[in-house]
Amino acid sequence: MYSHNLMKNIIRHFNIIYILFLFIFLFPAIYLFPQERHNNCIECHSKFEEEETSPTIEFKNDIHNTSGMLCSDCHGGDPEINAGGNQELAMNPKKGYKPPPGHNEIPEFCARCHSDFEYMKKFNPNIRVDQYENYLTSQHGKLLAKGDDKVANCVSCHKTHGIRKKTNPASAVFANKIPETCSKCHSDPEYMKEYKILTNQLEMYKKSVHGEFLLEKGDLNAPACNDCHGNHGAAPPGVESVHNVCGVCHSGNNQLFLKSSHKKYFDEFGFPECASCHEHHLIKKLTEESLGVGDQSVCGICHTQEDEGGIIAVEMKNIIENFSALRDTCQILSEEVERKGMPVNEIKYQMNNVDSELLKARNIVHSFSLENIKQITEEGTKLAISVKKMANDELKEYQIRRIGLAVSLFFIFLAGTALYLKIKKIDKKNIINSF
Amino acid sequence: MEERNTSRKSFINYLLGGGFTLVAASFLYPIVRFVLPPKSTEAEPMAVSAGKVGEMHLNSGKIFKFGRKPGLLIYTEQGEYQAFMATCTHLDCIVQFRNDSESIWCACHNGYYDLNGNNISGPPPRPLERLNVFIKDDDIMVSKIT
Amino acid sequence: MKTYTTNLINWLDKRYNIKEIIGFITEKKVPIYKHTIWYYMGGITLLFFIIQVLTGILLLLYYRPTPEEAFESVQFIMTQVHYGWLIRSIHSWSANLMILFAFIHMFSVLLLKSYRPPRELTWVTGVLLMYISLAFGFTGYLLPWNELSFFATKVGTDIAGVIPFIGKFIIRFLRGGEDVTGATLTRLFGFHVAVLPGVIIVILVIHLLMVQRQGMSKPIGLKEVKKGMLFFPDFFLRDLLGWLFAVGILAALAAIFPWELGQKADPFSSAPEGIAPEWYFLFMFQTLKFFPARILILDGEVIAVFIFAALGIFWILIPFLDTKARREQKSPIFTTIGIFAILYVGIITILSYFVFK
Incomplete structure (x- = not known):
């Protein structure tokens, strides 16, 4: 019904002759625009490629495929010729066909396009084209240049024919897939044997904050x-640049450390700055126990109980421990207040502030200045004492x-007893037995 | 016998009278205290005063108490007031105004927000929660946007 | 002293003939037998009602019925006002105890068949008082404007929406709009402090006058009760003793388990877990869930609502339907109905707390 009306409307509005004109003059114009390009490569190759990981199958979800590229755009040859199974005709070197690149040739192979901004900006005007350049400075790139064919190249991380955008959660380089991806090689002791580096990074990383x-x-x-080693320029940061790497996010602590005597x-002494105490990969969350010079102390690695640094370390430990204990007391009190159903809003608000003072006090340790720590904890202690008082008042x-x-x-009991006695008394008079 | 009975009766009556007087007193006391207005006579409203007009410098920020949580009031270079919840959307640290970069900064992991509260760099996943600012008499009042 | 009182009585008697009333009261008797205890339940319900009125008026001094200020003002009452925590806590506890004792009172009357002639209208007004009390509970629940009550009110008013034809209208009427908003708060507040109190006072006075005029009913088969006591002072003083006991319990509950306020309602947040109406609505709420989504071609919920409405009317009409009791004969059918209702309401309410959650 509806479509019928629609047709009527069209006919009413567009003169039939006008429509004919359109057909006659515009129809051929369609041929002027590019048609979907034939891809005979897939047609033939898929006949003998049945595994999940085969190029023709993997390529379906590849970013290059979804961007409209064909096999030939990387590999050359003529995908449009109907070769009828004639390999020489399709994979014709004269038409640019090259055999698949070897392990050492891959970075250069990808860089043909990916380092060419003129070409790449068609797909994304903000795209990066420095990956190859970065790669050459990486440990991987350097060893590759020396002919090492075990080191990672582009496809080791990005896959060969199933390349996806890094923002695609299915990609091997999606944020939370990266540790697993790197560990494919780096956690394999057999594979890494000849490089003489540790293989426990993933294990440590998983335990890290x-x-x-x-x-x-x-x-x-x-x-x-x-995020610490760089994307394509992957290399361990030098000892003196650790603070910069960590400082990208932990800028406050970085500033404190730079100004401190320890830097x-x-x-x-060649200590790896932040990692000297927090360790690399494990990124240890240090506690008060790490101060002082005790068994679990990190200060104690260099300082002893006798030297000046050791004495300060012990005092720092005591100050922060005291503050932290006071904070815990406040917490317990405030929980008790809440459990007893007393108003707890103000206490909780101030408790947040105490917590952030404690956080500040722990952070200020990175200045390694006793004075700074004293100043912060003094403020925090004042606040905590007021919280303690509020909580005690509520209790x-x-x-x-x-x-x-x-x-x-x-009082109620008293009145009740009196009433009871009164009832007993008047009952004697007033209970009626014949009703 | 008669005398004992009368004394017992009057004892019960005294007890009854006294007991009920005390009960009544223990009821009336809280009621009278309740009816007398407390020191702070205003119920805490939805809007809180974040400061006085004229007390802040241009291009500065301050933390104020917004209910149970801290808020951040900013007086921009252009003379506008902006207010946000001051807890960072990353891990709940308290953010601060940076007048050198005219942005809001979280010291914990170097997160930055612009003066509209949008997260612009670093780990914060979301913009800061924006609050409504209006001037009432001499007070800069802040309320939740509903 | 005595002469003053006599003079006053005489003065009043000349004008209002009150000696007749005094004489009526002093001669009124209450039978004593094993079920006398149930005669006190109505009185205790009345006590809690009086406490509700008093504490309700006190709360009105500080409460503000707007979504911006409702929660804050209750918070203010509980933290800033002297003994505000106590008054609010008593109001909440007493509300629940009032409903509880109203239930006990109602079921005891039902099982003792005290509704039979000439007391049919006492029962009718009593059931109406019960319904109004439930309406008090429903309208009062939202007033603190906290998360739980906000969403419970949303769900509760939604149920009205399933009624065919007028459902939409009822929702709009209750909510003052399409959704639970500040308009709903104003509306329910108005019902809670003006409309319902006005209605309940009228019916309550009628109910009490009827009770006083007709005196206590004696159950069927217990016609020959020998023992009795004077209503005044014996029964009255016992009532007073019961009141003292109830007040003591109420004070202890309110002081030891202060009523929580919870989190302020945020209309934009998603519903929190464990939304539940007040306990006395749970059996209805749960029954609604038992109904399948569809029964033949009809919506299950619609049928459930209709069944509840029918039961509500049936409940009012019991004195007229129980023909056996009307003839002073034992009526096991209505005893069974009563026991079944008690068991159903009791078990479902308890299960809602422990199993269905």
Whole structure:
């Protein structure tokens, strides 16, 4: 019914002759626009490629395919010729066909396009084209240049024919897939044997605060391997640039560390700055136990109980431990207040501030200045004491309420007893046995 | 016998009278206290005063108490007031105004927000929660946007 | 002293003939037998009602019925106003105890068949008082404007929407719009503090006058009760003792388990877990869930609502339907109905807390 009306309308509005004109003059114009290009490569190759990982199958979801590229755009040859099974005709070197690149040739192979901004900007005007350049400076790239065919190249991480955007969660280089991807080689002791480097990075990373956030809590902003080592220029940061790497996010602590006396000595002795205490990959969350010179202390690695640094370390430990203990007392009190149903809003608000003071106090340790720590904890302690007082006041009020209740219940009991006696008394007179 | 009975009766009556007087007193006391207005006579409204007009410098920010949580009030270079919840959307640290870069900064992981509260760099996943600012008499009032 | 009182009585008697009333009261008797205890339940319900009125008026001094200020003002009452926590807590506890004792009172009357002639209208007004009390509970629940009550009110008013033809209208009427908003708060507040109190006072006075005029009913088969006591002072003082006991319990509950306020309602947040109406609505709420989505071609929920409405009317009409009791004969059918209702309401309510959650 509806379509019928529509047709009527069209006919009414567009003169039939006009429509004929359109057909006659515009129809051929369609041929002027490019048609979907034939891809005979897939047609033939898919006949003998049945595995999931075969190029023709994997290529279906490849970013190059979805961007409208054909096999020949990388491999050359003529995909449009109907070769009828004649390989020489389709894979004709004269038509640009090249055999698949070897392991060492791949970076250059990809870079033909990916380093050409003129070409790449057609797809994305903001695209990066420095990957190849970066790669050449990476440990991988350097070894590859020396003819090492075990090191990672583009396809080791990005896959060969199933390349996806890094923002695609199915991609091997999606934020939370990166640790797994790097570990394919780096956690294999057999494979890494000849490079003489550790293979426990993934294991350590999973235990680290970064790994916990990225892999367990799903926070895609948490750093993976590439955020510290670089994407394509992957290399361990030099000892003196650790603070810069960590400082990208932990800028406050970085600033404190740079101004501290430790920076100079760490560099002199070749200690890896942040990693000297927090370790690399494990990114240890240090506690008060790490201060001082005890068994679990990191200060104790260099300092002893006798030297000046050791004495300061012990004092730092005591100050922060005291503050932290006071904070815990406040927490317990505030929980008790809440459990007893007393108003807890103000206490909780101030408790947040105490918590952030404690955080500040722990952070200020990176200045390695006793004075700074004293100053921060003093403010925090004042606040905590006021919270403690508020909580105690509430608990006192709670007791007062109890006592008030007891008193009024006693009064009720008194009146009730009197009433009971009165009833007993008048009952003698008033109970009627014949009703 | 008669005398004992009368004294017992009057004892019960005294007890009854006294008991009920005390009960009545213990009821009336809280009621009278309740009816007398408390020191702070205003119920905490939806809007809180974040500061006084004229007390802030241009291009500066301050933390104020918004209910249970901290808020951030900014007086921009252009003389506008902006307010946000001051908890970073990354891990709940308290953010601060940076007048050098005219942005809001979270010191914990170097996260930046612009003066509209949009996350512009670093780990914060979302913009800051924006609050409504209006001037009432001399007070800069802040309320939730509903 | 005595002469003053006599003079006053005489003065009043000349004008209002009150000696007749006094004489009526002093001669009124209450039978004593094993079920006398149930005669006190109505009185205790009345006590809680009086407490509701008093604490309700007190809360009105500080409460503000707008979505911006409702939660904050209750918070203010509980934290800033002297004994505000106590008054609010008593209001909440007493509301629940009032409903509880109203239920006990109602079922005891049902099982003792006290509704039979000449007390049919006492029962009718009593059931109406019960329904109004439930309406008090429903309208009062939203007033603190906290998360739980906000969403419970949303769900509760939604149920009215399934009624064919007028459902949409009822929702709009209750909510003051399409959704639960500030308009709903104003509306329910108005019902809670003006409309319902006005209605309940009228019916309550009628109910009490009827009880006083007709005196206590004696159950069928217990016609020959020998023992009795004077209503005044014996029964009255016992009632008073019961009141003292109830007040003591109420004070202890209110002080030891203060009523929580919870989180402020945020209309834009998703519904929190464990939304539940007040306990006395749970059996209805749960029954609604038992009904399948469709029964033949009809919507299950619609049928459930209709069944509840029918039961509500049936409940009012019991004195007229129980023909056996009307003839002073035992009526096991209505005893069974009563026991079944008690068991159903009791078991479903308890299960809602422990199993269906």
